[in-house]
Amino acid sequence: MDIEKFESISLVLGIGGLIAFMAFIVWDLAKQSNAGKFGTIVLFGALGLGVLGFLIKTVIMEYLGL
Template sequence: MLFLISNETITKLGMNVLVPVFIAFLFFIMWDLSKKNKAGKQGTFWIFVALGGGFFGFLIKMVLEYYFSRTL
């Protein structure tokens, strides 16, 4: 028996599962980076603002896609 997965299934899996897992790992890296460099509270805040901005953009994109797919 041959196990086949469509391209659409792989894309959905990647966008909905693997990318958020990767983003969570990046947040761990930012936290570890701030701790190892003794960035303090303000430094840690700015690390998360600067490097975490892409994550919030990704979340907004997912919410907008969901909203527009339901209204169309």
């Protein structure tokens, strides 16, 4: 395995782990603040937009070959 392959796999696993950890933090925040269903949806929606932005950036970079 060359260094580029290792780095790309590490990036995906690292970012995936951070996203999962952020989802846990948001869930815990919603639980502790008694946000209710709508508040929890808003919190996860904001996190989801950030994740969606990262995924769109990755797809565009692959599409353009950058």
